[in-house]
Amino acid sequence: MDTEQLLAPEDTSPLGRSRTSVLDMLRAADGPLGVREVAQRTGLHRNTARFHLEALVEAGLATRETEDRETPGRPRIGYQTVAGGPAGQRRYRLLAEMLTSLLAATMPEPGRAAEEAGREWGAYLTEQPPPYRRLSAAEAIAKLTAIMEGLGFAPQVQAGDRDGEYRLCLRQCPFREVAQHHKDVICSLHLGLMRGALTRMRAPLTAERLDPFVEPSLCIARLTAGKDAHADEPAAERTR
Template sequence: MDAERLLVPEASEEGRSRGGSRAAILDMLRAADDPLGIREIARRTGLHQNTARFHLEALVASGLAARAAEDRETPGRPRIGYRAVAFGPGGGRQYRLLSLMLASLIAGTMPEPAAAAEAAGREWGAYLGEKPPPFQRLSAEEAVAKLTGIMRELGFEPHAAAGADDGQYRLQLRQCPFLEVAREHRDVICALHLGLMRGALDLMRAPVTADELAPFTEPGLCVARLTAHDGAQ
């Protein structure tokens, strides 16, 4: 069955309306030379940004679109955009397969796979993060908010909350973009994400550390434990 026929049910007028919006977004992605961000899609379609995000994530889940870094000429971390997936042999599964292949390579050949993955994550976290201006000091709350935004742009559905103890934060991460690979190679993927958070916080000169990432505390939920230091909370 054609993957586009699976986008939404056709049984109701509401379903047809959602399908029309989603098909229009898919056409935009296919016509674009570069990945399009949520704001651009919302502007072109007149949809609310949350609605545009909902349709884009549905297209990703259906294998019709993929997340990609938008090209930018100014310094700073690239925003996450969306592009259409060209169907051919293997369909939209090639990136998931590539992720699985690379994760298995690290797990099978590195003497310390988790350490290697965390080190790679730190480098990418420093690349994707945003360094504050000289002499500017972020509060713990500001740093956690920026980290939450980075994880959202990477495809997670994050939610940060202060814990019962002073200086403790819990960053809940749902909708892992590498969920299927993480289930097979948890030590690699989760260490990569923990390193990414640590690298981003280091770049921000944040008074916060990412202490641990507890995977699958509930189905589809991972929790990062963060700690603010020196009264920064």
């Protein structure tokens, strides 16, 4: 991969729709907004809202402040945009390439390690339904689609070749350039993320596999209903 390409800022929806929406909300607010306020206004899960807010802070687009309070309790953390934008372009693509190549070179099973990490993050970013509440396959797919969109993809659901099969078409991978050189790591991470999210939902379907780059900007996740999606729960779930 060319060094100049790695250092070039992203030019194809680098923030993704959900993160852009959160940024626009902060810009329009009269003062700092908390995670709860952002989650309520956007319809995102609190963990997902916090994930986007912290990413905006890391990108230099927002600041985080702990607000003083006169009553007992945990201080409120507020987020607001940075006047004038970031001081300089952050080199996240280069950082992703460096960390991914390190994982691929030093781990005995980098794909497996990446999938496990994806499972943990997928569970963290997903809201668990109330006890005894079972989602339908359609509800679970809708929630999974929203999660993947929030992470920067442009997902679209299609029916599979047989009953109970679905294709989640993932376009605009936010790590496409890195994934082209390290599919085993990046694609395993995304597959694990989907599996962790479905397990957290107690969804009646399984992410069977992820077919990367069936087209230059398209990957397809194969989902199957009626399978036991909870046989191999992420560690975060086992400890609850």
